[in-house]
Amino acid sequence: MDHTTFPRTDRQVSRLGFGAMGFAGWFGSQPEADHIRALHYALDQGVNFIDTARAYGESEAILGRGLKQWSGPPPFVATKVEGLAGGPQWSTVVxxxxxxxxxxxxxxxxxxxxxxxxxxxxxxxxxxxxxxxGVEGYWLDELRALKETGKVRAIGISVPDHRSDMVLPIVISGVIDSVQTVINIFDPIALENLVPLCQKHDVAVIARCILDEGGLTGFLTPETTFPPGDFRHGYFDDTVPRASYIAKVDALRRYVPEHASSLAALAIKFALWHPGVTTAITSMHEQRYAAINIAASSEPRLPEPVYKALMFRHRFIKAFMDVRNFADLDAVPDQPLSLD
Known part of the structure; x- marks a missing residue:
């Protein structure tokens, strides 16, 4: 397992990170014991970066119980502040x-x-x-105060959707230590501007959605269904026709197995290719997923021509983070929004 220094800290973190959103049950329900077993397996394999959030249901609590049972070195734990604006805050400016x-x-x-x-x-x-x-305000004052009092070691932001370039000003301002953003084969835009600027300003990059919510693994078929409550229910169909999505995934199969053991491995290796990506998180809420993802991260690096082919020939940028998936349309404000 490769490790790197998390910028502006003295902590070494695994370049493959453990995404704990699955602990919320949004990818199907599993027993808590299975989640903790997957967590301990990943920690045993050298994964020591864990990402969760207040908004992920019981994820933090399950993670806390799992860490209490862990006797090894403490992992690097990242979590996220819960916003109170409901669904619209993920899909439109509030x-x-x-x-x-x-x-x-x-x-x-x-x-x-x-x-x-x-x-x-x-x-x-x-x-x-x-x-x-903006790049200043009471919200930043609170983040800084938490850092100064020792309750937080690093502070950062998460880009709410695929438009990574919109956070360039705050990266350049130097007031944050990390940025979390979408990076995958279908949506590599952050690799063009955001990641190089983060390197220049010593800001960590946490890549998410590296498997495009599982779509890049090739699991999706015309017959695949998702039960209500599953995060992917409607996710792959509301923005683009499913057939179009599957066709774009099938076009990637030409690189398997010559350059990666599976489509999932190809996607993981792509997300980890750029040295400016500090860590790339993927859901490992089940041990079988953890094993597959960890094995993929240990495969040989993609040749540069293959990386560039994936980067420029297979883009399929979609506005998945929109009101149809994340909010009731009636909840989106129709009055002019304040810019404060």
Whole structure:
């Protein structure tokens, strides 16, 4: 398992990270014991970066119980502040005081510490950040205060959708330590501007959706169905025709097995190719997924011509993070939005 230094800290983190959103049951329900077993398996294999969030149901609490049972070196734990604006904050700009009223950053951090059973959070991120909020404000003051008091080691933001370039100003400002953003074969845009600028300004990059919510593994068929409550219910069909999506995935099969053992391995190796990506997280809430993903990260690096072919010939950028998937249309405000 490759490791690298998390910028602006002295911590070494695994370049493949453990995504704990699956602990919320949004990819199907599994027993808590299975989640903890998968967590311990990944930690045993050298994965030591874990990403969760207040908004992920019981994820923090399950993770906390799993860490309490772990006797090895403490992993690097990143979580996210819970915004209070509901579904619309993931799909359209909302005023900062609607998502994060004064005191919410601090209150969310305190709740996370309790749920996780930790004295300090290694990286606290805003789960949604919109550039209209600026690069200064009470929300940043609260983040800085948590860092100064030792409750948080690093502070960052998460890009709410696929438009990674919209957070370039706050990266350049130097006020944050990390950015979490979508990076995958179908949506590599962050690799063009955001990642190089993060390298220049010593800001960590946490890549997410590296398997495109599982779509890049090739599991999706015309007959695949998802039960209500599964995060992927409607996810692959509301934005593009499923047949188009499957065709784009099938076009990647030419690289398997010559350059990767599977489509999933191809996607993971692509996400880890750029040295400016500090860590790339993927759901490992089941041990079988953890084993597959960890094995893929250990395969030989993609040849540069293959990486460039994937980067430029297979783009399929989609607005999956939209109101149809994340919010009731009636909840989207129709009044002019404040830019504060």
């Amino acid at each position: 005023p900062v005081d609607r998502s994060l009223p004064k005191g919410q950053v601090t209150a969310s951090c305190e709740a996370s510490l309790r749920a996780l059973g930790l004295d300090v959070i290694d990286c606290l991120q805003l789960h949604a950040y919109w550039p209209t909020w």
